[in-house]
Amino acid sequence: MPCDCVAVEGRAPHQNGCKKSANGAAAASHHPHRKTYDEETEGAEERHVNDLRYPDGSVRLRNPHIELMDQDILYHLALGSGSHDLVEMFGDVKFVCMGGTPKRMEQFAHTIMAEIGHKLPCGTTLQDISQFSYRYSMYKVGPVLSVSHGMGIPSVGILLHELIKLMYHARVREPVFFRIGTCGGVGYEGGTVVISEEAVDGSLKNALDVNVLGNTISRPAKLDKRLVRELRGLADPEDPYDTVTGKTMCTYDFYEGQGRLDGAFCEFNESDKMEYLERIHKAGVVNIEMESLAFAALTHHAGIKAAVVCVTLLDRLKGDQVLAPKEVLDEWQQRPTKLVCRYIKRYLQMKGRLSLDGHGSIAVKSPRRFKLVQQESETYD
Numbered sequence: 256m257p258c259d260c261v262a263v264e265g266r267a268p269h270q271n272g273c274k275k276s277a278n279g280a281a282a283a284s285h286h287p288h289r290k291t292y293d294e295e296t297e298g299a300e301e302r303h304v305n306d307l308r309y310p311d312g313s314v315r316l317r318n319p320h321i322e323l324m325d326q327d328i329l330y331h332l333a334l335g336s337g338s339h340d341l342v343e344m345f346g347d348v349k350f351v352c353m354g355g356t357p358k359r360m361e362q363f364a365h366t367i368m369a370e371i372g373h374k375l376p377c378g379t380t381l382q383d384i385s386q387f388s389y390r391y392s393m394y395k396v397g398p399v400l401s402v403s404h405g406m407g408i409p410s411v412g413i414l415l416h417e418l419i420k421l422m423y424h425a426r427v428r429e430p431v432f433f434r435i436g437t438c439g440g441v442g443y444e445g446g447t448v449v450i451s452e453e454a455v456d457g458s459l460k461n462a463l464d465v466n467v468l469g470n471t472i473s474r475p476a477k478l479d480k481r482l483v484r485e486l487r488g489l490a491d492p493e494d495p496y497d498t499v500t501g502k503t504m505c506t507y508d509f510y511e512g513q514g515r516l517d518g519a520f521c522e523f524n525e526s527d528k529m530e531y532l533e534r535i536h537k538a539g540v541v542n543i544e545m546e547s548l549a550f551a552a553l554t555h556h557a558g559i560k561a562a563v564v565c566v567t568l569l570d571r572l573k574g575d576q577v578l579a580p581k582e583v584l585d586e587w588q589q590r591p592t593k594l595v596c597r598y599i600k601r602y603l604q605m606k607g608r609l610s611l612d613g614h615g616s617i618a619v620k621s622p623r624r625f626k627l628v629q630q631e632s633e634t635y636d
């Protein structure tokens with residue numbers, strides 16, 4: 256039965272609230288079953304991604320229920336499609352950058368603001384958009400969202416469901432997701448930057464197993480190969496550290512799950528541990544962390560380009576404990592950030608959207624006089 260829905264700006268009809276697709280048949284005619292995509296080539300990858308987008312490049316949800324809902328509350332982000340104008344608030348987003356802690360992602364927001372010359376209106380500051388969720392924090396700097404994801408697959412999984420829906424509600428076109436994080440190196444010393452080629456679980460399986468209604472679904476944990484190459488190409492030979500690519504092992508635990516001998520429990524010995532680490536190293540694993548499997552699997556399932564860039568905090572072939580001093584760890588954690596900033600800057604430069612005439616809410620005319628005024632102000636009680 257034909258309906259009277261109208262496609263808006265290249266998007267298919269039935270997206271926000273049209274009830275005519277409420278019966279399965281009508282919904283299926285607008286959301287035909289997507290082919291499975293265990294194809295190997297990049298061409299197939301591109302087709303997979305295109306299949307999951309509307310003609311204007313915006314994110315298509317693989318869930319027929321959402322468009323039938325009166326409103327969609329993104330509970331852990333303290334946002335909702337009925338309460339917030341998500342197109343107005345987030346429609347211009349291009350990059351969604353995620354990392355573990357709220358503090359680090361607030362810092363990232365300030366860094367990217369300086370890097371891309373984004374100006375806030377005078378007298379205003381960055382605000383945590385999700386502060387009332389008390390779960391994740393989120394900052395927006397022009398086309399960049401900076402969001403904390405917490406620790407582990409369940410935490411990043413919940414966030415990704417809501418961020419992918421946010422992209423859909425906000426009609427964001429061709430977003431790119433980054434995870435910027437920390438990890439243990441396998442054969443790489445602390446401070447090495449690792450760009451993940453793909454994510455594997457503790458038994459080297461390149462898929463995320465999700466238990467749905469009592470059944471296990473395996474979702475391929477693939478990352479965008481071209482994005483890996485582009486990021487690799489942005490590593491500066493002058494950088495005083497190595498930037499490498501390889502497989503990332505993602506585990507459900509930091510201690511026993513990563514073969515550490517220093518957890519509260521341990522039922523294996525040093526040689527069992529080394530045999531395992533050598534085996535995964537030979538299989539191409541270069542680092543171990545705790546989110547990449549869900550990050551790769553859910554972004555791939557949504558047809559969203561994504562990359563994982565981490566810095567190693569130690570070489571797991573040499574030990575278990577993170578021993579580097581705090582200042583050193585802080586500097587190391589800037590390294591993946593730098594690479595992602597270079598990527599975002601280069602993209603905006605190519606699009607002619609980079610403004611380098613200031614940042615924050617203050618425009619400086621003369622740095623020397625600016626400093627003098629600041630110093631003078633500080634001397635008054």
Ligand code: R2B
Nearest residue numbers: 406407437438544545546
């Ligand atoms: C890296 O560091 C955290 C564990 O310390 C975890 O979130 C991860 O992936």
Ligand code: URA
Nearest residue numbers: 437438439543544545
């Ligand atoms: N994060 C991890 O998950 N593992 C490490 O060894 C270091 C950081």
